[in-house]
Amino acid sequence: MDSIFVPSPPITQPLPLSEVFPWGIFAIIALMITMYLVGAEQGAVSVIAGNGVHEFVHDARHLLGFPCH
Numbered sequence: 001m002d003s004i005f006v007p008s009p010p011i012t013q014p015l016p017l018s019e020v021f022p023w024g025i026f027a028i029i030a031l032m033i034t035m036y037l038v039g040a041e042q043g044a045v046s047v048i049a050g051n052g053v054h055e056f057v058h059d060a061r062h063l064l065g066f067p068c069h
Helices: 017-039 050-055 060-065
Strands: none
Touching: 017 060, 050 060
């Protein structure tokens, strides 16, 4: 008689908040910087001189609904 191997379901452990929190803060900061570069850079509060950032994210501005003209 052949035996059949039936795997048991994996035991999942919840992630501790102390491991998730730093990654959440990093993600929020990265998203805020991205939204600034796409939405506000090269406008009234320009931090980076020149027109490079504006031209690089020009289509993303229109896609996200930011006016730039």
